[in-house]
Amino acid sequence: MKVNAKMSCTKQSRFVELLETHVGILHKVSRLYQDQKEDQDDLFQDIILQLWQSFDTFRGDSEFSSWMYKVSINTAITYFKKKNRRPDRQVLPDTAILATESRSSVEQEDRMAILYSALHKLDKVEKALVFLYLEGQNSREIALALGISAVNVRVRLTRIKTKLKTILKSMGYGS
Amino acid sequence: MDLDDFKEDWSKDTIIYSRPLKSLQPINGTSSIVYRIRKHIRNDFLKMTLFYLLLLLIFILRSQTALSLFLISLITFLLLVQGALYFWRFFLFYKKLLRYDLSLRKSLRRIAYELEINIELYRNMVYCAVPLTSLVLIGLIGENSILTFFRQLVLFPSPLTITGLLPPFLWVLILQIIIYQLLKWHIRIHYTRYLNALNQILEDIDREA
Numbered sequence: 001m002k003v004n005a006k007m008s009c010t011k012q013s014r015f016v017e018l019l020e021t022h023v024g025i026l027h028k029v030s031r032l033y034q035d036q037k038e039d040q041d042d043l044f045q046d047i048i049l050q051l052w053q054s055f056d057t058f059r060g061d062s063e064f065s066s067w068m069y070k071v072s073i074n075t076a077i078t079y080f081k082k083k084n085r086r087p088d089r090q091v092l093p094d095t096a097i098l099a100t101e102s103r104s105s106v107e108q109e110d111r112m113a114i115l116y117s118a119l120h121k122l123d124k125v126e127k128a129l130v131f132l133y134l135e136g137q138n139s140r141e142i143a144l145a146l147g148i149s150a151v152n153v154r155v156r157l158t159r160i161k162t163k164l165k166t167i168l169k170s171m172g173y174g175s
Numbered sequence: 176m177d178l179d180d181f182k183e184d185w186s187k188d189t190i191i192y193s194r195p196l197k198s199l200q201p202i203n204g205t206s207s208i209v210y211r212i213r214k215h216i217r218n219d220f221l222k223m224t225l226f227y228l229l230l231l232l233i234f235i236l237r238s239q240t241a242l243s244l245f246l247i248s249l250i251t252f253l254l255l256v257q258g259a260l261y262f263w264r265f266f267l268f269y270k271k272l273l274r275y276d277l278s279l280r281k282s283l284r285r286i287a288y289e290l291e292i293n294i295e296l297y298r299n300m301v302y303c304a305v306p307l308t309s310l311v312l313i314g315l316i317g318e319n320s321i322l323t324f325f326r327q328l329v330l331f332p333s334p335l336t337i338t339g340l341l342p343p344f345l346w347v348l349i350l351q352i353i354i355y356q357l358l359k360w361h362i363r364i365h366y367t368r369y370l371n372a373l374n375q376i377l378e379d380i381d382r383e384a
Contacts, residue, residue, distance in 0.1 A: 028188070046207060074282050077376055078208040080369075108184050115181045125379040128279065130178065134185040147280025148380060165177045173176045 015055050018064050019048070025068050025135070032127050033076040035120050043079050050075040069135070070145050073128045118167045126160050133157055208369045209286060213269050215365040216297075220262045227255045230311060237315075247314050254304050254311075261300040268293050280380050287373040294366045301362075305354050309347065 026047050030040040051071050058067050119127060125146070132142040139150040139157075146153070231251050234244060268289050277285070 024188075028185075050207070070278065070282075074277075074279055075207055077279065078283070078286070078373070080208060080211060080372075108187060111181065111184045112188055114176075115184070123379055124376055125279075133178070134182060136186070145278060146380065147278030161178045168176045 011055065015052060019051070022065050022068050025065065025072055028135075029072045029076050029131065031116055032119055032131055033079065033124070035116075043076060046079060047072050047075045066141070066145070069132060069137070073131070073145065077124045077128065114168070114171070114173060118164055118171060121167050122160065122163070126156070126163075129153065129156055130160060130164075208373065209269070212290065212366060212369055216262065216265050216269075219365075220258070223258050224255065227251050227258070230315065233315060243314065247311050250307050250311050254307055257300060257304060261296055264296060265293055280377070283373055283377050283380070287370060287377060290366070290370050290373065294362065294370060297366065298358075298362060301358050302355070305351060305358070309350055309354070313347070 026044055029047065030044040034040045034043050051068065054071050058064065119130060122130065128146060129142060132145055137145070139153045142153045143150040231248060234247050234251070271285075271289065
């Protein structure tokens, strides 16, 4: 019993530690897939919950961030906006929700706001592609995360870039 | 301006995450497709079990003859077992879905495939249960009812004639059609629409580049 409790505690602290290092991914995914702050917070929590429940499947043979990309995107894509907000009985590690404080400058934040506004006009799969691309993943890694071919990734990315350019132009950021 | 112009801003968009906040207990209700389906299935199971248990209880308290008590209790018990078997199948399905670390396409395919099978199973289960449940209800209301209508439904006119049997048969048929339509609506709202949403995403993934 004591051994189990100790193992559970170790698992929890390891999870929180890894989460703290990579939690920026969650912030970005939530902001990418939801436009309202309240929905972003809910999705943020949902992804943490899913990461915690799937944590046993992380064996350490790949980067934690790569594993986190998959779980986060899979969760965000199958996420529905809430109609009514009620408390849930689901329990997570006590420290698994974290304060977020942006370090970005005002100018940078403005540019990010423009980018997110444009990205919200893409469909869910396009968002996933752009997200992984901006995170610095190469075509092969993106292909692995999404389950499509690397060639397909490259072609789609080219199309999405053109589409985004048009969107940004229509928003008044043409040059 | 294009996507590559934002790459630098994106990488610099860092967040400081050091301070642990309050406990996560309770957190807001979760909203992923899988959790929603699970919630609906759980609620359906609870409602169904309560409904049949209530029927059994009423029968035990009200039944006038041992034969009717035996027959209707048996049917209700069978319905309960049938429901429990389905929900056990669904529980296994849900356990399998807890893996979110597969590739997006693989993960969604698996959920959509399993969900489709489970919706069909659920549809078959409820469609099979409806006629039996209707019989139980008619028996329950009709056996002790002082209303002529229900007594006529249970105690067929004597001697048996086609014209005499037609009204109760028509009533049962109308009742079935109404219940089937309600169930169809229930399945669409609580299950099929999520499957459609998943299939739509899969179509987007599979779209030829």
